[in-house]
Amino acid sequence: MLLEVKNLSVEYITREGRGYAVENASLKIGEGQIVGLVGESGSGKSTLGWSIIRLLPGNARIRSGNILLKGRDIIKMSERTLNKTIRGKEISVIVQDPQNALNPVFTIHTQINDILSLYRKRRGKTERKEEAVSLLTKVGIADARRRIDEYPYCFSGGMKQRVMMVMAFIVNPSLLIADEPTTGLDVTVEAQILEHLKDLMRQYGTAVLYITHDLAVISEVADKVIVMYAGNIVEIANKSELFDSPLHPYTRALINCLPRSTTQEDQLETIPGSVPNIFNLPHGCKFHPRCELAKQICKEKQPLLKRSRSSSHKVACFLV
Amino acid sequence: MPLIDVTTLQAHFEKSKGLFSKLSGKSMAVVHAVDCISFSIQKGETFGLVGESGCGKTTAGRALLRLLPRNVIRGKINFEDRDVYKLSTSELREFRRHAQIIFQNLIGSLNPRMKIGEIIAEPFRIHESTKSSREIQAEVENLLELVSLSKSDKDKYPTELSGGQGRRVGIARALALHPKFIVCDEPTSGLDVSISAEIINLMKNLQRELNLTYLWISHNLRVVSYVSNRIAIMYLGRIVEMGETSEVFKNPIHRYTKALFSAVPTIGGNKGAKKIVLKGEVPSPINIPPGCRFRTRCWDSEPECRRKEPLLLPVGREHLVACHKAL
Numbered sequence: 001m002l003l004e005v006k007n008l009s010v011e012y013i014t015r016e017g018r019g020y021a022v023e024n025a026s027l028k029i030g031e032g033q034i035v036g037l038v039g040e041s042g043s044g045k046s047t048l049g050w051s052i053i054r055l056l057p058g059n060a061r062i063r064s065g066n067i068l069l070k071g072r073d074i075i076k077m078s079e080r081t082l083n084k085t086i087r088g089k090e091i092s093v094i095v096q097d098p099q100n101a102l103n104p105v106f107t108i109h110t111q112i113n114d115i116l117s118l119y120r121k122r123r124g125k126t127e128r129k130e131e132a133v134s135l136l137t138k139v140g141i142a143d144a145r146r147r148i149d150e151y152p153y154c155f156s157g158g159m160k161q162r163v164m165m166v167m168a169f170i171v172n173p174s175l176l177i178a179d180e181p182t183t184g185l186d187v188t189v190e191a192q193i194l195e196h197l198k199d200l201m202r203q204y205g206t207a208v209l210y211i212t213h214d215l216a217v218i219s220e221v222a223d224k225v226i227v228m229y230a231g232n233i234v235e236i237a238n239k240s241e242l243f244d245s246p247l248h249p250y251t252r253a254l255i256n257c258l259p260r261s262t263t264q265e266d267q268l269e270t271i272p273g274s275v276p277n278i279f280n281l282p283h284g285c286k287f288h289p290r291c292e293l294a295k296q297i298c299k300e301k302q303p304l305l306k307r308s309r310s311s312s313h314k315v316a317c318f319l320v
Numbered sequence: 321m322p323l324i325d326v327t328t329l330q331a332h333f334e335k336s337k338g339l340f341s342k343l344s345g346k347s348m349a350v351v352h353a354v355d356c357i358s359f360s361i362q363k364g365e366t367f368g369l370v371g372e373s374g375c376g377k378t379t380a381g382r383a384l385l386r387l388l389p390r391n392v393i394r395g396k397i398n399f400e401d402r403d404v405y406k407l408s409t410s411e412l413r414e415f416r417r418h419a420q421i422i423f424q425n426l427i428g429s430l431n432p433r434m435k436i437g438e439i440i441a442e443p444f445r446i447h448e449s450t451k452s453s454r455e456i457q458a459e460v461e462n463l464l465e466l467v468s469l470s471k472s473d474k475d476k477y478p479t480e481l482s483g484g485q486g487r488r489v490g491i492a493r494a495l496a497l498h499p500k501f502i503v504c505d506e507p508t509s510g511l512d513v514s515i516s517a518e519i520i521n522l523m524k525n526l527q528r529e530l531n532l533t534y535l536w537i538s539h540n541l542r543v544v545s546y547v548s549n550r551i552a553i554m555y556l557g558r559i560v561e562m563g564e565t566s567e568v569f570k571n572p573i574h575r576y577t578k579a580l581f582s583a584v585p586t587i588g589g590n591k592g593a594k595k596i597v598l599k600g601e602v603p604s605p606i607n608i609p610p611g612c613r614f615r616t617r618c619w620d621s622e623p624e625c626r627r628k629e630p631l632l633l634p635v636g637r638e639h640l641v642a643c644h645k646a647l
Contacts, residue, residue: 189372216585274515
């Protein structure tokens with residue numbers, strides 16, 4: 001197992017109070033696997049993702065749990081060891097907004113070269129540039145030899161994301177955390193990015209934790225899917241299991257919210273109510289106030305993630 | 321008679337260049353945002369305008385409401401048989417009541433210093449100034465109810481609202497003066513799926529109750545296919561395909577439409593079909609390639625495509641395509 005997160009809880013401390021953004025989350029990612037992490041805004045999916053490299057905002061505290069990467073516990077590491085051996089070595093990140101992730105006053109070449117000069121120390125300057133150009137070409141940037149000397153503002157959103165991907169893969173990481181990498185991009189650009197992402201993964205043998213709110217994207221890229229709601233993992237399953245037979249009422253509702261056909265007669269399904277504030281979470285199952293099937297027990301006790309149907313399909317619901 | 325009739329609409333913007341090129345007298349760069357598009361919208365229907373960022377769909381929507389200066393516009397836009405760019409001041413005032421917009425950046429379109437109640441009351445203060453405050457208050461409360469917001473929300477400020485509530489305020493404001501036509505510019509973008517579904521249901525119900533006509537602008541094909549009766553697909557300022565939604569989705573003909581549809585991620589669907597992944601980038605609207613605009617990314621182009629720009633021609637009942645290889 002490449003990564004194993006056990007009973008992770010992350011608390012935010014703010015003026016409004018304290019609240020758990022991630023509660024008792026456990027998950028596993030195997031080598032070369034793509035794991036999709038889905039949930040609505042405020043579900044804690046990004047907090048969970050970013051706690052894996054311990055890049056959380058200053059008011060976040062990891063309260064309990066272990067994060068084992070190849071057996072070593074990331075939570076127990078010092079900042080120094082983290083920087084030396086984990087961040088940008090074992091684990092790379094690509095973010096939603098490549099606009100802000102690239103420095104506007106340096107050329108694309110300078111920024112890629114910054115990384116190459118750290119990881120390919122023995123190579124000469126021209127050799128490094130050749131590598132940068134070939135990497136950019138590989139992710140579909142036309143005329144890369146000329147464009148590499150341009151500044152980020154000359155690149156479109158999709159092209160910037162490709163530059164980010166190249167930079168993330170240069171270090172040959174064993175895990176890539178992709179936080180909404182295609183949100184806000186057009187579908188054709190999204191398709192390009194996903195294609196290149198899959199190519200690079202195959203080539204480098206990298207595992208990916210793909211964080212998104214878009215179930216449809218997940219259904220196309222992921223091997224395994226994790227659904228989060230209000231800080232809790234409510235369902236984990238292989239892709240086909242999850243989409244063919246979703247078990248948690250929340251997962252089912254999410255899938256049904258998507259407009260599917262051109263039949264216009266029926267109403268789209270919605271989920272009544274809204275995602276609860278983490279400073280004021282309901283008792284029992286976090287989803288019960290919005291769940292049509294909720295029973296008395298759902299209000300009193302919190303369901304744990306349990307195996308059902310098959311060993312790979314886990315769900316946290318009393319009614320399954 | 322269609323409610324809206326657009327004939328050869330063009331919107332070109334001059335892009336100011338740097339000082340040096342101005343001094344040396346070089347010609348201005350012209351952004352061809354919308355290039356010669358024609359379509360009409362029937363009363364009570366939802367017309368979907370889709371395309372990727374930069375294709376000109378928002379510009380087209382704004383032109384329809386006369387929200388762009390006259391000097392960038394060529395062509396004709398008729399609203400109930402009258403050219404919107406030729407209306408007199410009083411006619412324009414009347415037109416503004418009937419044609420409304422729900423802005424793409426909704427929170428940005430709400431004044432942060434005004435309470436929700438004031439924002440929704442503003443159309444009345446401008447257009448129905450004879451109304452007393454009490455009458456206006458009653459109208460505001462009705463509107464809040466219509467979009468399923470609570471009466472207490474009128475004392476809130478825009479920053480206190482969630483994304484979905486913000487959209488509802490925008491919808492309430494657009495509906496205030498009983499318009500006939502609403503341009504909905506990406507009304508669900510950036511919302512979670514469950515919230516987006518609520519907004520779509522609300523807008524469809526309102527359309528039925530109030531007999532509204534929508535121009536629905538979106539890059540989200542799933543949403544557009546669900547809400548609209550007819551759609552037009554735009555690429556680089558041109559309409560490349562147009563027709564009844566079900567027909568276009570069942571039988572897309574333009575290569576761009578095919579690529580666009582196949583790129584939409586779907587749950588469980590598209591299993592057999594291979595995804596068409598387009599190569600390269602959309603060309604700049606300043607230097608539009610001659611001939612067919614999509615030719616630079618088309619996998620099926622022929623010498624003819626370089627020579628001649630294809631016209632939007634019918635291929636079936638109410639199904640038009642601008643491609644040399646359509647037939």
